[in-house]
Amino acid sequence: MKKxxxxxxxxxxxxxxxxxxxxxxxxFGILMSKQGISLFWIAFAxxxxxxxxxxxxxxxxxxxxxxxxxxxxxxLIINARHLFYGIxxxxxxxxxxxxxxxxxxxxxxxxxxxxxxxxxPDGISAKWFYFYISLLNHIxxxxxxxxxxxxxxxxxxxxxxxxxxxxxLFIVIFIDQWKSTKNHIPATIGVFSTVVCRILFGSSDxxxxxxxxxxxxxxxxxxPLERRAIK
Amino acid sequence: MNNGNTELFLFFSxxxxxxxxxxxxxxxxxxxxxxxxxYIKYLSDVLxxxxxxxxxxxxMKDVSLTTAPFALPEIISIAAITILHLIKKNTLLSxxxxxxxxxILVNFVF
Numbered sequence: 150m151k152k153x154x155x156x157x158x159x160x161x162x163x164x165x166x167x168x169x170x171x172x173x174x175x176x177f178g179i180l181m182s183k184q185g186i187s188l189f190w191i192a193f194a195x196x197x198x199x200x201x202x203x204x205x206x207x208x209x210x211x212x213x214x215x216x217x218x219x220x221x222x223x224x225l226i227i228n229a230r231h232l233f234y235g236i237x238x239x240x241x242x243x244x245x246x247x248x249x250x251x252x253x254x255x256x257x258x259x260x261x262x263x264x265x266x267x268x269x270p271d272g273i274s275a276k277w278f279y280f281y282i283s284l285l286n287h288i289x290x291x292x293x294x295x296x297x298x299x300x301x302x303x304x305x306x307x308x309x310x311x312x313x314x315x316x317x318l319f320i321v322i323f324i325d326q327w328k329s330t331k332n333h334i335p336a337t338i339g340v341f342s343t344v345v346c347r348i349l350f351g352s353s354d355x356x357x358x359x360x361x362x363x364x365x366x367x368x369x370x371x372x373p374l375e376r377r378a379i380k
Numbered sequence: 381m382n383n384g385n386t387e388l389f390l391f392f393s394x395x396x397x398x399x400x401x402x403x404x405x406x407x408x409x410x411x412x413x414x415x416x417x418x419y420i421k422y423l424s425d426v427l428x429x430x431x432x433x434x435x436x437x438x439x440m441k442d443v444s445l446t447t448a449p450f451a452l453p454e455i456i457s458i459a460a461i462t463i464l465h466l467i468k469k470n471t472l473l474s475x476x477x478x479x480x481x482x483x484i485l486v487n488f489v490f
Contacts (some may be wrong), residue, residue: 173475197392199399200399204395206435206438209439211391217390221397221398223398224395226427226434230424232427233427234403235404242407253407254400254403311479313479316457317475318475319435320465320474321474321475323436324462325465325471335426335429337433339430343433359434364423
């Protein structure tokens with residue numbers, strides 16, 4: 150009984166994520182399918198990686214072959230923001246019992262922002278409520294990407310330009326972040342270091358130098374930067 | 381390109397492992413209200429901003445400013461996304477229109 154009412158209560162909260170995940174997931178599925186990746190691997194990636202931006206970057210990484218070290222480091226750096234989410238939810242996810250591992254591992258950008266602003270209504274178990282929100286979002290993502298994979302196999306025409314969906318996504322996040330803070334130094338360092346490394350190292354070898362340059366610069370300017378509030 | 385199943389399994393598993401590490405680490409390192417090192421706290425504050433900046437550039441790694449069409453489809457689409465997003469503040473709308481515009485530009489204009 151408790152479980153069913155938690156599911157019914159959780160569902161309406163997830164509708165915005167449903168539309169977003171199905172659209173973005175479908176774009177990911179189409180791009181993967183155009184790379185010759187089968188439905189099985191598309192579903193595998195969405196179930197076990199379940200990190201939208203990282204999966205889009207994986208499309209780009211796959212197009213240049215299997216560079217495992219770069220790919221792994223790239224995952225750590227792109228998903229480093231999840232450290233921040235986890236740290237923010239240390240309190241919220243206390244006493245979650247057997248749900249905790251799944252709640253922790255399914256904490257995407259969207260689930261995080263949804264749960265940030267959402268508390269379970271009176272009489273609804275927090276564990277089950279958070280669990281269903283996380284699970285529904287996960288299902289939407291997997292369904293969207295598989296749908297895209299099917300579409301990609303059906304669509305015979307050229308999808309040239311569709312990969313720009315990733316650029317558009319990051320531009321939008323960049324704008325949102327830019328507006329959310331007065332301190333633009335971290336964002337500027339990210340753009341600046343990467344542009345310089347792209348020019349110096351060329352388009353296939355600049356990622357690891359960029360990440361190293363970013364960590365180095367952030368470490369060097371830590372003291373002055375910490376004196377200014379980030380938010 | 382060779383998309384062997386073994387390579388794909390290794391590739392996706394590594395990405396999965398990397399994601400699991402970043403998601404689980406805070407909960408493993410700071411189980412019960414344990415104070416986190418200031419340096420880690422600092423990185424988790426600034427990295428989200430820096431990473432997106434890096435990713436924006438990464439997406440355009442193969443764009444050339446010196447050969448035709450001189451990054452014009454990218455510049456026009458990004459300008460459109462920025463203006464649209466500042467006015468409408470609707471993430472899906474900005475991404476949808478921006479991508480559609482880009483597809484039209486690279487397929488039919490340039």
